[in-house]
Amino acid sequence: MRKWIIMREKTLFYPNPDNIWVGSLASLSIAIFAWGTYTFTSKVWAPRLWYGLESFYSSIVPESIIVILITLSLYCSTIKRQALRILSPTIVIISLYILIDATFFFLGRLPRISDISSFSGLLESAPHLAITGSLLTAGTLVLSSVLLSKNIKGDRHAGSTQKNIFRVLAACTILLTLNPSIISPYIIKRHSSEAKTVQLNGRISSFLYYKSTEDQYQKLFEEISGDAQSWPETQLFPGEIHSLRNIHYIVLESFIDPRLIKGTQFKTSPLAPALSDLLDGATFSRTLSPVYGGGTAQAEFELLVGLPALAQIGSxxxxxxxxxxMKSFVSSLNEQGYEAFATIATSSIYFNSRNAYKSIGFGSVDFLEETKSFRKNPNDVQIFDGDLLRYNLSKVSHxxxxxxxPFINYVLGMYGHIPFRRNLKDRPDRIEVNTNIEAIKKISNQFYYRTDALANYIRELQRLDPESIIYITSDHLPALPTGSSIYSLDERMNISLLFENSKLQDLEPIEFYKIPWNIWARLTKKPIMDEPKKSSLEKEYIKQLAKSRGI
Incomplete structure (x- = not known):
């Protein structure tokens, strides 16, 4: 009996090829349970419980693969304490989750490997995250290293070679699965929002995917940068600004004039009387966006940087x-003594916006969905342009x-986004249009209220800042319900307004990236269209993207 008990203890607590897989299965079951519970209940990336369930369901394939492979790679059969042996991989996984969630809580994004090299800046901007992240990272690395070391050195029994081979294969599988150019296009569900990408794929798999993508960018930039050094230097935004006038730069989501939709007829004009009076018989100018139907960030890139948005590295x-x-229109203004601040009618989760605005040169950015001093109308899904512009006016006035x-005041709206949701309680139908297409009815009534709010904003800006430059444009056309053929102009042609010294200016149809050059010319008293050739700007585009990544 005593001999049987001793043999039983050895079976439970010492490496044995007969029970290693049972222990691995127990460890794996706990890890999957912990992962599922954490994903379902955490509200960091998914603010509502339903989104937690959706996140758990969507991320089953990519994240469960990673969790299983990490668990089996780190399961250490040589640890004598059964509880520690089974729980160690789960501790590593949950520590990684907490680190990723802490980064999102403080910075609104996934952690980056490059955060390590910029630790001093992180310590200054988010000290709690820097300290917590350091401790978690160090603890996770130490524990993982100990487990792997014990696994490789401690297995002295039959089957150890096979298990080590399995661990190497598991690590390779993780790297291959999340490599953007190999398997991930078929597994990873990509989204413009990092938060949504995490909801759809899971935390660790999203982190590894973005890390792999970042490595690809880095490699590509290093290859290009060698050639770029020999390219002729293009001086972006040369000359000195003698007239330090403030600039108000307003970009409205899908700001389409419904009168340009073919076949539409209205009993009353959808253009609000207030803006009609302000225009005094004049019409909107027209400018060419780089995108149609979506991709606001591409329009922003051209308007804020002054270079073509070529999407050569990513979409x-x-x-x-x-x-x-990096060198941009905004940073060039900063060099001339300006301050740059932005008011954005969304949260910071879209299009890498925190990093992007920082590279471009903005010192202060208010994301209204994260700004405590802003109160969103509970009846609106997207923040109404009028509420956005009123908030911005208070900032400008202060x-x-x-x-x-002097400053550049950048405003980005989001109210006209598909599917054109409206708040009928506060803004009931005012415009009747001869169509059965519901989207066009919504667009027409939105346009009325948007142009009314815009007129009030322009008049107040001109009262407060009469010598300023005011530029207002749509970011792109929305995806029209029956296709772009129903639009009477080119699908990339958008409406815009330019005021200088409180007077409306006639602007010839030009591409978005030329708008900053036009405004720069007005500030420096240079010829209006004196910008470099597009071919030289295309080369500068690569250089500036590389600079934004420290290359």
Whole structure:
């Protein structure tokens, strides 16, 4: 009997090829249970419980693969304490989850390997995250290293070679699964929002995917940068600004004039009387967006940087920007003594926006969905342009009263986004249009209320800041319900308004990236269309993207 008990203890607590797989299965079951519970209940990336369930369901394939492989790779059969042996992989996984969630809580994004090299800056901007992240990272690395070391050195029994081979294969599988160019296009569900990508794929798999993508960018930039050094230097935004006038730069989501939709007839004009009076018989100018139907960040890139958004590295240039300084229209204004601040009618989760705005040169950015001083109308799904512009006016008024430095005031709206949701309680139908297409009815009534709010904003800006430059544009056309053929202009042609010294200016149809050059010319008193050739700007585009990543 005593001999049987001793043999039983050895079976439970010492390596034995007969029970290693049972222990691995127990460890794996606990890890999967912990992962599922954490994903379902955590509200960091998914603010509502339903989203937690959706996140758990969507991420089953990519994340469960990673969790299983990490667990089996780190399961250490040589640890004598059964509880520690089974729980160790789960501790590593949950520690990684907490680290990823802490980064999102403080920075609104996934952690980056490059955060290690910029630790001093992180310590200054988010000290709690820097300290917590350091401790978690160090603890996770130490525990993982100990487990792997014990696994490789401690297995002295039959089957150890096979298990070590399995661990190497598991690590390779993780890397291959999340490599953007190999398997991930078929597994990873990509989204413009990092938060949504995490909801759809899971935390660790999303982190590894973005890390792999970042490595690809880095490699590509290093290859290109060698050639770029020999390219002729293009001077972006040369000359000195003698007239330090404030600039108000307003970009409205899908701001389409329904009168340009073919076949539409209205009993009353959808253009609000207030804006009609302000235009005094004039019409909107027209400018060419780089995108149609979506991709706001590409329009922003051209308007804020002054270079063509070519999407040569990724489909969205904002996603490539790494947070390091680059040359842009905004940064060039900063060099001339301006301050740059932005008011954004969304949260910071879209299109790598925190890094992008930082690279471009903004010192202050208010994301209204994260701004406590802003109260969103509970009846609106997207923040109404009028509420956005009223909030921005209060910021502008405060700046002007404080006699601060000249500034560029950038505003990005989101109200006109598909599917054109409306708040009928506060803004009932005012415009009747001869169509059965519901989307066009919504667009027409939205346009009425948007142009009314815009007129009030322009008049108040002109009262507060009469010598300023005011530029207003749509980011792109929405995807029209029966296709772009029902639009009477080119699908990339958008409406815009330019005011200088409180007077409406006629703007010839030009591409978005030329708008900053046009405004720069007005500030420096240079010829209006004196910008470099597009071919030289295309080369500069590569250089500046590389600079934003510290290359």
């Amino acid at each position: 969205i240039d904002f996603n490539v920007l790494g947070g390091k300084p 700046r002007l009263e404080s006699h601060a430095k």
